[in-house]
Amino acid sequence: MFRTALRQSSRLLTSSMRPAVFTGVRVLPSMSVAPQMVFGGRFYSSGGPPSKTDIEGRIVELLKGFDKITDPSKISTTSHFSNDLGLDSLDTVEVVMAIEEEFSVEIPDKEADAIQSVGQAVDYIAAQPGAV
């Protein structure tokens, strides 16, 4: 009895499924006409790594958004994090982390430690082939 019930229900299912499949096929072509391409990285044919002025601009922009810098007018491409901007070593870690995120690179601890000014950060990013 269970088997017949199963058979009946499966027959019901397939018969009711079929039109759905057909409509599905009918809908699909219109979707495949304009395929949406989502890609979260840099296309290597799209102009290469950012230029040095571009990097400078982005880092300065990033620092402007950093709430611990009391005097945003002091931010320039040559400013030193602790001497000019009044950041301590912990803030510097945060800035370097933000730079890592901005350019999608990973900076090893040793190099991250050496970055103490905007100029050094720009030089480091410019030397990274994977910077976005």
Place this chain on the structure above:
Amino acid sequence: MSILRSQVLNVYKELLYLGKSYPLGYNYFRTRCHKAFSKSAGLTKEEDIKNAIARAEYVKKEIEAL
């Protein structure tokens, strides 16, 4: 640069990464964490600094458990 200093900065960095998903927001976490770290910035004895690092490691586990 001393090993201890890099250890401190490293644990700070790891805490910040963990704090990105903190319930009260990253900024809340960041200011609190910064304050906690700068409170023990004056430590000079190696023993004290090691204890502070151990505490940071403990807090790290606490945040992971959230």
